Amino acid sequence: MWAILSGIEGNIAAYEAVLADIKRQRVEVEELYILGDIVAANPDSEKVIKRIQNL
Numbered sequence: 827m828w829a830i831l832s833g834i835e836g837n838i839a840a841y842e843a844v845l846a847d848i849k850r851q852r853v854e855v856e857e858l859y860i861l862g863d864i865v866a867a868n869p870d871s872e873k874v875i876k877r878i879q880n881l
Contacts, residue, residue, distance in 0.1 A: 827853045836871035839879040841878075 829848050834841050848855050860878065865871035 827851075827855050828839045828857045828859060830859045830861060831857045832864045834860070834874055835863050835866035836874055838857075838870040838877065841874055848863045 829844075831841075831844060848858070851870070864874060864878065
């Protein structure tokens with residue numbers, strides 16, 4: 827099973843919520859793909875990048 831994300835746009839709270847939801851699923855996610863739109867013009871973009879680098 828794959829999880830495909832897009833449109834994160836620097837929203838660390840939403841990204842963390844999606845990761846938490848993935849963990850709650852009954853099916854194991856083997857691959858996580860991020861299609862783009864990771865950063866935006868807000869201060870949380872750097873937090874999102876660091877979080878993605880340290881899954």
